[in-house]
Amino acid sequence: ERTGAEAVRSAAIERERQRLEAVVEGIAEAVVAVFPKEGLWLRNAAWLPLHGFAGFDELPGRGVTAFAHLFETLSPDGSPVPHRDLPITRVLRGEDFSDVEVRLRRTDKAHERWVSYNGTAVRDPDGGDVSLAVLTMRDVTTRKAAEERHRLLLAELSHRVKNTLAVVQGIANRSLSGERTLGEAREALAKRLRALANAHTLLTASEWRGASLRALAAAELDPYRGRVAMRGRDLALGPKAAQGLALILHELATNAAKHGALSVPEGRAELAWDAGEAVLRLTWREAGGPEVRPPARRGFGRLLIEEAAVHDLAGRARLEFRRGGWPTSWRSPPPASRPRSRAAGGPGRCRARGGPSRHRSGWPGTRGSGRTVCLENFLDREPRASEVP
Numbered sequence: 159e160r161t162g163a164e165a166v167r168s169a170a171i172e173r174e175r176q177r178l179e180a181v182v183e184g185i186a187e188a189v190v191a192v193f194p195k196e197g198l199w200l201r202n203a204a205w206l207p208l209h210g211f212a213g214f215d216e217l218p219g220r221g222v223t224a225f226a227h228l229f230e231t232l233s234p235d236g237s238p239v240p241h242r243d244l245p246i247t248r249v250l251r252g253e254d255f256s257d258v259e260v261r262l263r264r265t266d267k268a269h270e271r272w273v274s275y276n277g278t279a280v281r282d283p284d285g286g287d288v289s290l291a292v293l294t295m296r297d298v299t300t301r302k303a304a305e306e307r308h309r310l311l312l313a314e315l316s317h318r319v320k321n322t323l324a325v326v327q328g329i330a331n332r333s334l335s336g337e338r339t340l341g342e343a344r345e346a347l348a349k350r351l352r353a354l355a356n357a358h359t360l361l362t363a364s365e366w367r368g369a370s371l372r373a374l375a376a377a378e379l380d381p382y383r384g385r386v387a388m389r390g391r392d393l394a395l396g397p398k399a400a401q402g403l404a405l406i407l408h409e410l411a412t413n414a415a416k417h418g419a420l421s422v423p424e425g426r427a428e429l430a431w432d433a434g435e436a437v438l439r440l441t442w443r444e445a446g447g448p449e450v451r452p453p454a455r456r457g458f459g460r461l462l463i464e465e466a467a468v469h470d471l472a473g474r475a476r477l478e479f480r481r482g483g484w485p486t487s488w489r490s491p492p493p494a495s496r497p498r499s500r501a502a503g504g505p506g507r508c509r510a511r512g513g514p515s516r517h518r519s520g521w522p523g524t525r526g527s528g529r530t531v532c533l534e535n536f537l538d539r540e541p542r543a544s545e546v547p
Contacts, residue, residue: 188295194250194288208297209262210269232261249277249291259298272302318366318397325354325401332458353378353408357401369400375429378407382420382427386411390431393438402470403440409459410442419447 178191178200188205192198201214209229211217218225231239241247245258256276263270273295280290333347356377360369371393379386395403407429411420419425425447431440 185294188297190246190293190295192246192250192291192293194291205295208271208273208295210264210267228264228266230263230265232263234259234261236261245275245277245293246291249279249293250288252279252281252288254278259302270299271297272299274298314366322354322358326351329354329405329462332461336458349412350405350408353404354401357404361397361400366397368394368396371395371403371431374400374404375407378404379411379429382411382415385420385426387426387428388430389428391433393431393433398470402466406463406466407442409463413459414444414447417448418450419444422447 185202186204188208189200189202190205191200206213206216231244233239239260245255245260248255254277258275258277260273260275261270262273276294278292279288280292281287282289329350330347333350334343336343338346357369357374360373360377371390372388373392374395375388379388411427414420414425414427419427426445428443428445429440430443431438433439
C-alpha cells in the first residue's frame, strides 16, 4: 500500500511539475520557481541568457548549489552580497520583496548583467514552512548604463558650467576695466562672449566630443569673409582647445580690424594650419596693412591670447613687436616620453630678435610689412587634435 501511495504521489508531483513548467515557460521575464520540500527547481528559457547559458544542457544540475560557484553577486556599490542576503536565500526564507537590484557576474567567463529581482514566498496553509518560492528577474543592464551615462554627463556639465562661468567672469572683469567708455566696454564684452558662444554651438552639435577647426575659424572670422583666407586640412579640436582658440581668433581678427591689415580696404589676412607628426601649428598672417608699432601698454587682448595659449592650448606664448611685422610664437614642451624635434629655426620660420628661433619647431612667417602670429601645440598633450574623416 505504501508503495502504491508513493507512486500516486510521485505521479501527482510530476503532473504538477509539468503544469508549472508550462506556466513558467509562458512568462516573458526570467523566472525561478522552487518547491523546497520536493527539491524541485523550475526555470524558463528567459532565465538562460540572463545567466550566460545558451541552453538547459549547459546547466551542471537542477539545484542552485550545482552552479552557484559560477556566479558572483555584487551590490550596487560593488561589494559582494553575503549569502544570507542573496535574493534566492531571502525568498526561500519566506521573505517577499521587489526591485532588488544586484550585479550578476560569471566567474568562469566574461558575462555580467544588472538584474532586478522580485521575490514571493508561499507558505503552507497552516502558515508554517515555505511550500513555493518564486523569483522573477529583469535585465536592467541597459537602464543602469544609461543612468551611469546620465550621472557622468551631469558631473561633466557641472564642471563645464563652472569653467565657463570662470572664463566669462575673467572676460567681463577685463573688458569692463581700463580706459574704455562704458559703451566700448559693453561692445567688447558682447563680442568676446559671442566668440565663446560660437565655440559652444559647435561643441554642442558634436555632444562636446570636439569641434572642427575650419568650422570654428569660419564662425569667428565670418564678419571678415572674403578678406581672410583659410588654408589647411580640417582638424578636430578638443573642447578646451576649441574654446581657447575661439577667443584667440576673435582677438586677432578684432586687432586686425582696428589696427592691422583689416583696418584698410587693401589689407588681407590668412589663417593657415598644419598638423605634423607631433605638432599642430597655426599661423595668422596679415599683409597690406599699416606699419606695426609696439603697443604702449599690455592690453587685455594680448593677455587673453597669452593665457589661452598656456591654459587652453597647453603651450606658452612669446610675443615680439617689430616695425616690419609682429611675429608671435606659441609652443608646448613635449612630454618626457617624446624626444624634442631637432628642426632648428631657419629662413622663413618664426624669428626672435632677428636671429634663429629658440623654439625647436616654428611656422613659416612673413617679413616686411604686415604681422604674423604663430601658434604651436604638441599633439600628444591636451588638447589633442585628430584629422576629421
